[in-house]
Amino acid sequence: MIRVAILGAGRIGHVHAANVARHKDATLVTIADPFISNAQALAATWGGTAIADPLEAINHPDIDAVVIGTPTHTHVELMLAAAKAGKAVLCEKPVDLDIHKALAADKALGEQRKKVMLGFNRRFDPGFAEIKQRIQRGDIGDLHQVIITSRDPGLAPMGYLETSGGIFRDMVIHDFDLARWILGEEPTEVFAVGSRLFEPELEALGDYDTVMVQMRTASGKQCQINCSRQAVYGYDQRLEVFGSAGMLLNDNLRETTVRHYSAQETETRGPLLNFFMQRYTDAYRLEMEAFISAIKEGVALPTTVFDGCQALRLADAAQLSADTHAVVKLNEGAKDA
Ligand SMILES: NC(=O)c1ccc[n+]([C@@H]2O[C@H](COP(=O)([O-])OP(=O)(O)OC[C@H]3O[C@@H](n4cnc5c(N)ncnc54)[C@H](O)[C@@H]3O)[C@@H](O)[C@H]2O)c1
Incomplete structure (x- = not known):
C-alpha cells in the first residue's frame, strides 16, 4: 500500500482525499491543515488523522507520498520539503505565480524532480x-x-x-x-x-x-x-x-x-x-491512479x-x-x- 498525506483540506483537498481513500493500493494516513477543523472534517469523512502542521505530515515516517492541495504561494516550500524527505509528490497547479521561483524550485529539486508530479488533471480526462x-x-x-x-x-x-x-x-x-x-x-x-x-x-x-x-x-x-x-x-x-x-x-x-x-x-x-469538481471527476480519479501506480511500479510520473x-x-x-x-x-x- 502507498501511504499518503494530504496537505490542505479545501476544495481540491476533498477531491484528492476521496480518491486516495477509494484507491485499492493507497491508504490515507493523515491530512494536514493549519485550520485544523478543515482537516478534521475531511478525516471524519475519508479517514486518516487530522494534524495542523504540514511539515509534520511530510516528515512522518509512515508516509510514502504527499499530495499538495494548499494555496499556490505555499507549493514550492512544501514541494521542496517533501522531496528532501524522499517522498513522492503530487502538487497542484500552478507551481507558483512567479516563473523565476518556479524554475528555481525545479533546479533545487535536482534528481528528486523525478518524484514530483504536477496536477494537470485535464490530461487524464x-x-x-x-x-x-x-x-x-x-x-x-x-x-x-x-x-x-x-x-x-x-x-x-x-x-x-x-x-x-x-x-x-x-x-x-x-x-x-x-x-x-x-x-x-x-x-x-x-x-x-x-x-x-x-x-x-x-x-x-x-x-x-x-x-x-x-x-x-x-x-x-x-x-x-x-x-x-x-x-x-x-x-x-x-x-x-x-x-x-x-x-x-x-x-x-x-x-x-x-x-x-x-x-x-x-x-x-x-x-x-x-463546475470542475463535477466535470473532471473521472480526470481527478485517473490522475490519482496514475500517480499511485507510477510510484508502485517505479515508472516515470506522467x-x-x-x-x-x-x-x-x-x-x-x-x-x-x-x-x-x-x-x-x-x-x-x-x-x-
Ligand atoms: N487542478 C485543479 O483543477 C484545481 C482546482 C482547484 C484548485 N486547484 C489548486 O489547488 C490549490 C488549492 O486550491 P483550493 O481551491 O482547494 O483552495 P482552498 O482555499 O479551498 O483550500 C486550501 C486549504 O489549504 C489550507 N492551507 C493553507 N495553508 C496551508 C499550509 N501551509 N499547509 C496545509 N494546508 C494549508 C487552508 O486552510 C485550506 O483549507 C491552489 O493552488 C489551486 O490553484 C487546482
Missing part, C-alpha cells in the same frame, strides 16, 4: 486522452490546429481574484498545459487579447474576464484558446483538433443524455455539469514541474501580449533555462 491517443494513431493525419474552449460558469469572488495571479496564470494555465500536450510541441509565438466585458473592477487588478489566445509552434502548428470567467449556461469545456486527414472534437458532459421535444422547441437538453514551468511561461507571455497588444516570441531553448 477520458475524452481529451482519447483525442491525444487518436492523434498519435494517425486518425487525423498531420495535426494542424487545436482549438480549446474553456469557460467557467461564474466569476470567482473578488477576494480570490485579488491573489489568483490573473486569468492566464490561474485559469488558462490548464489550457496552456493541454495545448502543449496535444500539440506535442512547444508554442514559440503567443498573441493574446483580453477584455473586461462584464467585470470592470478587474481593471484595478490588471486582469481580464474574457480572453483569447493564439499560439504557433516552430513547425507552424496553430492553437487557439477561448476563455471566459462567466458562461451563463455552465462550465464549457471543449476541444477540437484538425488535421490533414480529418477532425476530432469532444462535447461537454451533461447530467443526462435525454433530449426533450415539445410544441415550442426541439432537442432541448439538460444543463452542463456544473507530468512534471518542468511542465508546470512551461505552462507558466506561456501564461506570462499571454499576459504580456494582452497588456501590450504585441506578439510575444518564446525561444524553444528557453525550456532548458
Whole structure:
C-alpha cells in the first residue's frame, strides 16, 4: 500500500482525499491543515488523522507520498520539503505565480524532480486522452490546429481574484498545459487579447474576464484558446483538433443524455455539469491512479514541474501580449533555462 498525506483540506483537498481513500493500493494516513477543523472534517469523512502542521505530515515516517492541495504561494516550500524527505509528490497547479521561483524550485529539486508530479488533471480526462491517443494513431493525419474552449460558469469572488495571479496564470494555465500536450510541441509565438466585458473592477487588478489566445509552434502548428470567467449556461469545456486527414472534437458532459421535444422547441437538453469538481471527476480519479501506480511500479510520473514551468511561461507571455497588444516570441531553448 502507498501511504499518503494530504496537505490542505479545501476544495481540491476533498477531491484528492476521496480518491486516495477509494484507491485499492493507497491508504490515507493523515491530512494536514493549519485550520485544523478543515482537516478534521475531511478525516471524519475519508479517514486518516487530522494534524495542523504540514511539515509534520511530510516528515512522518509512515508516509510514502504527499499530495499538495494548499494555496499556490505555499507549493514550492512544501514541494521542496517533501522531496528532501524522499517522498513522492503530487502538487497542484500552478507551481507558483512567479516563473523565476518556479524554475528555481525545479533546479533545487535536482534528481528528486523525478518524484514530483504536477496536477494537470485535464490530461487524464477520458475524452481529451482519447483525442491525444487518436492523434498519435494517425486518425487525423498531420495535426494542424487545436482549438480549446474553456469557460467557467461564474466569476470567482473578488477576494480570490485579488491573489489568483490573473486569468492566464490561474485559469488558462490548464489550457496552456493541454495545448502543449496535444500539440506535442512547444508554442514559440503567443498573441493574446483580453477584455473586461462584464467585470470592470478587474481593471484595478490588471486582469481580464474574457480572453483569447493564439499560439504557433516552430513547425507552424496553430492553437487557439477561448476563455471566459462567466458562461451563463455552465462550465464549457471543449476541444477540437484538425488535421490533414480529418477532425476530432469532444462535447461537454451533461447530467443526462435525454433530449426533450415539445410544441415550442426541439432537442432541448439538460444543463452542463456544473463546475470542475463535477466535470473532471473521472480526470481527478485517473490522475490519482496514475500517480499511485507510477510510484508502485517505479515508472516515470506522467507530468512534471518542468511542465508546470512551461505552462507558466506561456501564461506570462499571454499576459504580456494582452497588456501590450504585441506578439510575444518564446525561444524553444528557453525550456532548458
Ligand atoms: N487542478 C485543479 O483543477 C484545481 C482546482 C482547484 C484548485 N486547484 C489548486 O489547488 C490549490 C488549492 O486550491 P483550493 O481551491 O482547494 O483552495 P482552498 O482555499 O479551498 O483550500 C486550501 C486549504 O489549504 C489550507 N492551507 C493553507 N495553508 C496551508 C499550509 N501551509 N499547509 C496545509 N494546508 C494549508 C487552508 O486552510 C485550506 O483549507 C491552489 O493552488 C489551486 O490553484 C487546482
